Amino acid sequence: MRAVDALMECLKAEGVEVVFGLPGGASLPTYDAFYDAGIKHVLVRHEAGGGHAAEGYAKATGKVGVCFGTSGPGATNLVTPICDAMMDSVPVVFITGQVRTDLLGTDGFQEADTMGITMPIVKHSFMIQDPQELPTIVHEAFHLARTGRPGPVLVDIPVDLSKADIDYAPTGDIELPGYQPTTEGNQRQIRLAAKALAHAKKPVIYAGGGVVNANAANELVALIQAGNFPTTCTLMALGALPANEPQWLGMLGMHGTRAANYAMDEADLIVAAGARFDDRITGMLSEFAPNAKFVHIDIDPAEISKNVPAHIPIVGDAKNVLSRLLAEYRSLEVDHSRLDEWWETIHGWQEKYPLVYEDSADEEIKPQFMIQALHEATGGSAIVTSDVGQHQMWTAQHYGFDGPRKWINSGGLGTMGFGLPAAIGAAIGCPGEQVVVVSGDGSLQMNSQEFATLVQEGLPVKVFIMNNGFLGMVRQWQELFWDKRYSAVDLQDYSPDWVKLADAYGLAGFQLTNKSTLVDDMKRILELDGPALVDVRVTREENTYPMIPAGEPARNMVG
Amino acid sequence: MAEPTFDSLNLDDLEASVGHMTGRTHVLTILVENKPGVLSRVAGLFARRGFNIDTLAVGPTDDPSLSRITLTVDGAVHPIDQVTKQLHKLVNVLKIRDLEPGEAVERELALFKINAEGAQRAEVLQIVQIFRGKIVDLGHRTAVVEITGTEDKVTAFEEMIRPFGLVELSRTGSIAISRGRGET
Numbered sequence: 001m002r003a004v005d006a007l008m009e010c011l012k013a014e015g016v017e018v019v020f021g022l023p024g025g026a027s028l029p030t031y032d033a034f035y036d037a038g039i040k041h042v043l044v045r046h047e048a049g050g051g052h053a054a055e056g057y058a059k060a061t062g063k064v065g066v067c068f069g070t071s072g073p074g075a076t077n078l079v080t081p082i083c084d085a086m087m088d089s090v091p092v093v094f095i096t097g098q099v100r101t102d103l104l105g106t107d108g109f110q111e112a113d114t115m116g117i118t119m120p121i122v123k124h125s126f127m128i129q130d131p132q133e134l135p136t137i138v139h140e141a142f143h144l145a146r147t148g149r150p151g152p153v154l155v156d157i158p159v160d161l162s163k164a165d166i167d168y169a170p171t172g173d174i175e176l177p178g179y180q181p182t183t184e185g186n187q188r189q190i191r192l193a194a195k196a197l198a199h200a201k202k203p204v205i206y207a208g209g210g211v212v213n214a215n216a217a218n219e220l221v222a223l224i225q226a227g228n229f230p231t232t233c234t235l236m237a238l239g240a241l242p243a244n245e246p247q248w249l250g251m252l253g254m255h256g257t258r259a260a261n262y263a264m265d266e267a268d269l270i271v272a273a274g275a276r277f278d279d280r281i282t283g284m285l286s287e288f289a290p291n292a293k294f295v296h297i298d299i300d301p302a303e304i305s306k307n308v309p310a311h312i313p314i315v316g317d318a319k320n321v322l323s324r325l326l327a328e329y330r331s332l333e334v335d336h337s338r339l340d341e342w343w344e345t346i347h348g349w350q351e352k353y354p355l356v357y358e359d360s361a362d363e364e365i366k367p368q369f370m371i372q373a374l375h376e377a378t379g380g381s382a383i384v385t386s387d388v389g390q391h392q393m394w395t396a397q398h399y400g401f402d403g404p405r406k407w408i409n410s411g412g413l414g415t416m417g418f419g420l421p422a423a424i425g426a427a428i429g430c431p432g433e434q435v436v437v438v439s440g441d442g443s444l445q446m447n448s449q450e451f452a453t454l455v456q457e458g459l460p461v462k463v464f465i466m467n468n469g470f471l472g473m474v475r476q477w478q479e480l481f482w483d484k485r486y487s488a489v490d491l492q493d494y495s496p497d498w499v500k501l502a503d504a505y506g507l508a509g510f511q512l513t514n515k516s517t518l519v520d521d522m523k524r525i526l527e528l529d530g531p532a533l534v535d536v537r538v539t540r541e542e543n544t545y546p547m548i549p550a551g552e553p554a555r556n557m558v559g
Numbered sequence: 560m561a562e563p564t565f566d567s568l569n570l571d572d573l574e575a576s577v578g579h580m581t582g583r584t585h586v587l588t589i590l591v592e593n594k595p596g597v598l599s600r601v602a603g604l605f606a607r608r609g610f611n612i613d614t615l616a617v618g619p620t621d622d623p624s625l626s627r628i629t630l631t632v633d634g635a636v637h638p639i640d641q642v643t644k645q646l647h648k649l650v651n652v653l654k655i656r657d658l659e660p661g662e663a664v665e666r667e668l669a670l671f672k673i674n675a676e677g678a679q680r681a682e683v684l685q686i687v688q689i690f691r692g693k694i695v696d697l698g699h700r701t702a703v704v705e706i707t708g709t710e711d712k713v714t715a716f717e718e719m720i721r722p723f724g725l726v727e728l729s730r731t732g733s734i735a736i737s738r739g740r741g742e743t
Contacts, residue, residue, distance in 0.1 A: 115596060120607050122576040127595070144650065178592060178653045195568045268570055293573045302644035309575030332565060 003131040003161060004029045006168040007095075008037035010138040013170060016066055018042060020050040024070025026097030029162040042428065042457060045449035047074050049421040051081020052447070054092045056422030058085075059408045060383055061429035062215060064145050065092040065526040071099055071159075072110030076117065080415055082152045083121040087412025089213055091150035091216075092161035093141045096423060098127070100160035107513065114156045123151030124179075140174045147301040148181030150213055157504040181299060185316030185324060193271065193295045193312045194328035197227060200269035202291075202342045205229045206252065206281075209236030209411065210274015210298060214318035217404040220273065221245070228336045230346055232260035234275055236411045239401030249346065250355065253281040254548050258353035261554035263346055264289050267278040271295040273381060274318045277307040278412070279551075287553035297321045323360055353546070355397055362538070363515045367391065367466050367538045370518065371398040374436065374464060377522035381531025382434040383426050385409065387419040387443030390472035393544045395438045418464060424450060427459040434526065437463040441495050446494075451505040454531050462526055464534045465498060468542070477542045502533035511535040565678050581634035584613065584737045586665055588743050589628040589646060590620070590654040597651045601628060604645055610637050614710075614732030624681075627697070627743075629734045631710075656743055658735050663743070665735040667707065669713045670695070674724025675702040690716045701726055710734075 007030065011019070018040040023031040044050035047069040069078045074163030075096040085092045099108040124144050126137045134157070141153040152168050194420050197203055211220050211233075217240040224231050224247045231241050232252040241248050250257030252264055264270065270292045275281070282288040285307060296303075296310035297318060304313040314321055357368040365373075371394050375383075384399060385408040386392045392409055399409045408426055410418040419437045427435040444465055454461055469492030478486050502509025508528055512521050512535070525532050546559025563572075591597045598617055605612050613631040620627050632642055643655050658665075675683045675697070686702050687694060690712070696703035706716050710733055717728065737743040 116599070119596070119599060119603055125596075129595070132581055178651060179650045192563070192568075195563065195565055196570060196573065198565065243712055293570050294575070299647070302641065302648055305575065306641060311573040311575050 001166065001168045002029065002033065003128075003134045003157075003164050003166050004033035005037075006166055007138060008033050008039060009168065009170065010135050011039055011066065013172075014064070014139070014142045016064070019066040019068055020053040020057075020425065021068030021087070022047050022050055022070070022074065023068075024074045024097060026071035026099055026159040027068060027074070029159060030068065030095070030097065030157070036061060038050045042324050042424070042453065044421065045452050046447065047077035048080050048417065049447050049450040051078050051092070051094065052084070052415070052418050052421035053425035053450075053453075055081060055085050055090045055418075056408055056425030057246065057429040058090050058092055058205070058383060058425070058428075059422070060405055060426035062405065062427075063091075063429070064142055065425065066091070066095070070097040070110065070383055071114070072112045075112055075156075077116060078287040079117060080413075082154065084410050084413040084415045084418065085152035086121045086123065088410065089150045089209060091145040091263065092152045093145050094152060094154045094331070096154065096156050097162070098158040099155045101158045102160075106160065107517050114154070118154055121152070122154050123149075125154040125156070127156040128158065128161050131161040131166050135168060135171050136164065136173050136175065139172060140176055143176070143180065143442050148179070149210070156362050166338055181414070182315045183299065183317040183320055184299070185297070185314045185321035189312055189314045189323070190321060190324050191328050194325055194332060196269055196293065196295060196312060197229070197271065197329055198332045198334040201338060202266055202268040203227075203229050203339070204263050204267040204270050206234075206264065206272045206275055207231065207237045207240050208234040208273065208275025211237050211240045211318045211322075212274075212404045214274060214299070216274070216317075216319035216322050217241070217528060219319055219322035219326065223322055223329065226326055226330055228339055228343075230263055230342070232256065232263065234278070234281060234411070235396055235409070237274070238396055238407045239404045242402045243400035244402065249350075251396055254283070254550070255544055256396065257355060257397075258546055258557055259294050259346055259349040261548065261557060262294070265554045266345070267292045269293050269295070271297070273297040273322060273515050274299075276303045283548045284551055284553045288538045298516040316481050337459065357542075360515065365513070365538045366514050367394050367464050367468065367542050368398050369515065370464075370466055370536050370538055371395050371438070373518045373522060374438065375399050377526055378434055381407070382436045383408065383430060385419045385423040385426060385435070385437050387439045387446075388414045388416045389440050389443060390468075390476065390544045391438050391440045391443075391466040393473075394466070402481050413492060416443040419443060420447050420454070423463070424454055424459060425459065427461050428457065435459070435461045437461060438463050438527075439463060440472060441465055441467040441469060441491055445495070446512060448501070451501070451507060451533070455506045458529055458530065460528070462528075462534065465499070466538050466542045469495065470540060473544070475541070479541070479543070481549070486556045498533055498535035508532040511537065513537045580636070581639055581708065583634050585632050585634045585639050586658045586663065586733060587630050587632060587643065588656050588658060588735055589630070589652055591626050591628055592651040593619070593624050593626045594651055597626070598628070600649050600651065601646065604649065608642075608645055610642050614730075616734045618712075618730040618734070629732070631733055656737070658737060658743070663735045663737050665709055665733050666707055666733055667710050667713050667733045668707050669716075669728065669730040670718060671704045671706065671717070671728055672726040673702050673704060673720055674700065674726060676700050679723050683720065686716070686719050690719075692716065
């Protein structure tokens with residue numbers, strides 16, 4: 001059988017339900033194999049859209065996303081989603097075409113050194129050199145993508161080898177002697193962490209995307225409830241603790257709540273689970289949580305003590321470690337009342353500094369109001385994807401996620417253009433669930449070609465543009481830190497007419513400008529069967545607050 | 560450290576034990592799968608994490624499917640545990656050892672092209688002899704000398720010979736192997 005037909009068999013054996021991609025010269029044999037392989041292929045309009053769609057699928061379902069691109073520009077267009085998947089630990093297998101082997105290294109047509117270009121931004125990569133190896137390599141790629149700390153894995157296939165005949169027999173063999181992730185946390189360390197939690201007078205649980213990746217939200221919630229521990233989540237973990245739980249302090253970091261950031265600042269013990277102490281969390285590193293000892297739970301040993309030295313490091317899978325930590329903690333039978341004073345302090349912050357904004361006195365829609373309206377209109381349980389910028393932060397602050405894998409955004413890399421294709425992937429992965437995009441008028445233009453994909457697939461995704469006519473977050477920084485010298489941020493006069501754009505792509509288009517009818521208008525649109533694009537006009541110059549100015553300690557929050 | 564009991568645990572006593580600079584040069588010996596791009600992955604990792612490689616040597620091992628990379632890193636500038644943990648994440652890396660100075664034998668090979676004309680010829684040859692070097696090429700004007708030894712020895716020879724006129728120098732960087740029966 002041809003190597004590409006074996007590839008199809010391997011995808012099926014891996015349980016792949018859908019792949020995203022765009023064909024080209026070097027992937028013609030692969031697409032010939034797709035023709036009757038019986039695997040759903042979603043044709044995107046730009047490879048970046050395909051990569052982000054595969055990420056959205058993976059983030060929403062927890063399964064491995066798959067994306068195909070051709071050689072050269074097909075592969076270079078995948079660089080951004082590959083890097084995005086690396087930064088946010090998203091399991092995606094990228095399969096690229098490559099020029100035929102006798103052209104390698106000769107600057108052949110549509111040749112790019114895909115392996116070399118992507119080397120720093122993949123968990124691992126393979127180039128097929130012997131077509132007979134292809135099945136094993138594909139299984140290894142899936143294994144690497146989904147286990148340990150998940151991430152992107154690339155398989156580059158020269159076109160001549162993809163056509164070659166091979167002896168194919170189903171195989172589950174993987175041969176990765178250098179890859180043995182530690183999933184089982186050390187018992188002694190876990191016991192020590194439980195004791196530390198029992199002794200702490202001002203503990204905080206700080207959960208990151210690793211908890212979501214490990215499907216450990218239930219274990220996290222059980223531990224939090226057992227100890228009544230104040231809890232904050234990073235942008236990547238929102239929903240891991242439902243926002244209506246009493247222990248929820250809100251998101252932490254640059255645009256987190258004061259309660260969460262002040263609690264970190266005053267904590268005597270911080271239990272970090274699947275989080276990596278990113279600079280958007282710590283602010284000025286030397287002043288970060290000055291009184292705290294750190295328990296750091298992570299499946300990637302290199303994350304532990306990378307930025308903040310851990311006192312009790314625990315390498316392991318969050319699900320494994322958190323469930324055993326709960327058991328150890330319970331066995332200590334400690335009295336919660338020791339945290340009463342700590343909770344009193346925290347409640348004081350929560351009352352004094354709630355997430356507020358000054359609402360308009362007229363029909364003007366404030367961006368924060370828009371998110372609260374969307375929460376109400378969707379019943380608070382939609383899968384929400386977003387792009388990057390102010391709208392992303394306001395959604396993170398005000399939507400109040402009620403479960404994991406419902407908030408899908410680009411955290412580490414901060415990729416504008418992520419939201420729409422990610423929603424396509426999420427909607428395909430979670431049929432029957434309501435999927436909405438919150439985007440900005442800047443971000444949405446970065447991958448708006450994917451409206452064609454959305455319509456072609458007939459997905460009932462509703463795209464809400466928080467339209468302020470600016471690259472809003474950059475404008476905010478220019479206002480606050482660069483003397484309001486607005487440089488290259490005004491989009492107002494030269495953005496598309498979104499309703500007409502929707503019409504051109506064949507989806508329903510709306511413009512909403514009235515605050516008083518916003519919730520009802522949104523509800524009406526959400527009930528439509530097909531996709532819709534909704535241009536919501538919001539206050540032009542509104543800032544995302546509160547905010548820790550970059551590089552400053554949490555206690556210097558402004559706004 | 561004995562495991563603290565519930566009553567004996569005091570948060571103030573917990574200490575972070577990693578992430579420190581050691582202040583000395585470390586010899587890392589890395590066993591890797593002999594696959595295309597492995598050296599790129601290792602070198603690229605150092606480059607993008609901002610770790611400087613002082614010396615680097617790569618060669619085959621007794622097993623043709625494996626290669627050994629020996630590199631030296633300055634532990635005064637980089638936290639070595641972070642370097643080794645990042646290296647461990649490379650799928651083709653099988654084993655890393657940070658060799659303690661006492662437990663390993665370390666050698667470097669260097670070739671020196673030295674001015675050896677007229678009167679100073681005898682003196683050069685004498686220094687080579689003291690350092691147990693070998694003359695591997697001798698011409699009317701220059702000599703090529705082979706020196707093996709620790710990095711310090713090679714450097715010491717370089718300093719001795721420089722006044723005579725050092726034309727060119729080529730060093731391999733250190734390779735190392737652990738003492739005793741145990742595997743490196």
